[in-house]
Amino acid sequence: MRLPRIDEATLKTHHCGSLTTDQINLRVKLAGWVGRRRDHGGLIFIDLRDRSGLMQLVFDQQNGEELFALAESLRSEYVVAIEGDLVRRSDENINPSLPTGEIEVHVTKMEILNRSKTPPFYIEDDLNVDENLRLRYRYLDLRRPEMFNRLKLRHKAVKLVRDYMDSYDFLEVETPMLTRSTPEGARDFLVPSRVRPGSFYALPQSPQLFKQLLMVSGVERYFQIVRCFRDEDLRADRQPEFTQIDIETSFFGSENLFALIEGLMALLWKEIHGIELRLPFLRMPYREAMNRFGSDKPDLRFAMELVSIDHLAAKSDFKVFKSALEVGGAVKGLRVPGGGSMSRKDLDDLTLLARQLGAKGLAWTFVEDEGWRSPIAKFFSAELIADITEEMEALPGDVLLFVADRWATCCQVLGALRRHLAPQEMAKEPHFMWVVDFPLLHYDEEEQRFDSDHHPFTAPRVEDLELLESDPLAVRAQAYDLVLDGVEIGGGSTRIHDRETQGKIFKLLGLSTEESFDKFGFLLEALSYGAPPHGGLALGLDRLIALLVGDDSIRQVIPFPKTAAAACLMTGAPALVDEKQLDELKIMLTGDEGEEDEE
């Protein structure tokens, strides 16, 4: 069977928005949805909308009563097919704000293909309605041009990615969606097995293990645009299912990987925004990012760097500063330019915020011509005040904020305040950076054991290998994150490719030999069959697209997203299932499920 070309299709010869003055005097067939209707009595204008744009239809009573009566019955979102003559509008009737504003179609035939209930919200851009409604009627929301354009842009970006990766000989390989649960990382979504009752598959948090196994298979260059699942609480930039651009390479080296990704970002920004990115991207060690920006994903679009004032704070009489330093902590400050206009309440709110973030308190001072105006000023000599003011490059009219605590807490709290107090106006151009030299491990207080910072397959830096036994927390990983404007859009690492080192790491993480063999035996075994040196990364496609579009939430660029409670308001998922389904799976509910909707 031949597929119909558009000019042979029965209902459409053209798309509404694709018509131009070049097609004037053509007889055209269009089909789409009724947008706005302007009824002048004997003359009716209809904005006909399809995915390409709008076309004004004109119905004149003098050209036949029957057709005109049909036009009078049109309502919002009716689906119609029309035939008519494309004509140039007379000069005074041109609408310059519409791409098709110079032309219109004088309709000679029309068929109403379907009627519509009055939609619950307007099908138009710059919509301001409850997100609840948009999600419940997502199919209507997606009819809005700005939402369709997001779908289009996402399609274009994904196509660019595929073509780019293909041009470097990367192979797109699919990996299972039904796999096994592994201990590390996020909470898994589980899928019960009917064939083996009591056993469960897990949906992949990422194809991490499979892509490493593909390296052992000799694929050498793998990528995949792949759905991943994590059963953790949601955020504006986190959905329970999300899409990654997953990449893994053998014999490639991290330098090449950086260049590859930088080239990909440059391509996307060039093709989508016409912006030439400056390459290579800035690289910053984790420690430096924390020290200067209080974040492992710094937003470099504005300055406001944190300042370490340990050496000066030690000279004060302020007990809070001194005691923090005595126990090996730190004192760091944040200068808020023009913060002098803040009220006492503003500062109280900031203090509260700092406490919620884990600080014991927040010290602050107004910087004035005469010195500091602050409850803590009395603990500082005039000389010391001058020194700190100078060290922080503060000017009269600024406010200085201080946190004295453990180093990590100082960084984290002031980093959050920095983001909170970010200026309204910041750099427009995208600020990409790599954060490198992450620690390999951190100590999980709750579990009382070491835990991987990235994941347990990350290779330690070779020169830090000997520290693995003596000082594990000091070991740096061959791991890196790609950060754009304060958002982590990707992360990866060079992997461990020998069985001994992998075994050592498992042991350090508290996985006994039997346990690690049970859970990761297939990987350990694979590593013992000639695994090549390999590494890769994964990019968060949803976040990437959201940043390209300029959206705050990835929900905007996901066609059918879930709410903060991980529910789909359109389908009602998750929902109760039939008793029979549970019986087949040998699953019995405990009765603690709480009140649920009738199903």
Place this chain on the structure above:
RNA sequence: GGAGCUGUGGUGUAGUUGGUUAACAUAUCGGCCUGUCAAGCCGAAGACCGCGGGUUCGAGUCCCGUCAGCUCCGCCA
């Protein structure tokens, strides 16, 4: 698990220190209207204020609980 914000005709909002007829815009329906493009003019219908409880002579307004959405912390890379 925790904190904050929001919840009033279909939609978006207003509703003074609690006081009786819940206002406006827009959409909807009807009428008029031949060049509009957020069409215009006239008219009509439409909400017991998310839900439950309490305080009070009286609650959209105060209190408690609960549900939903959003944002953040924990969690998650």
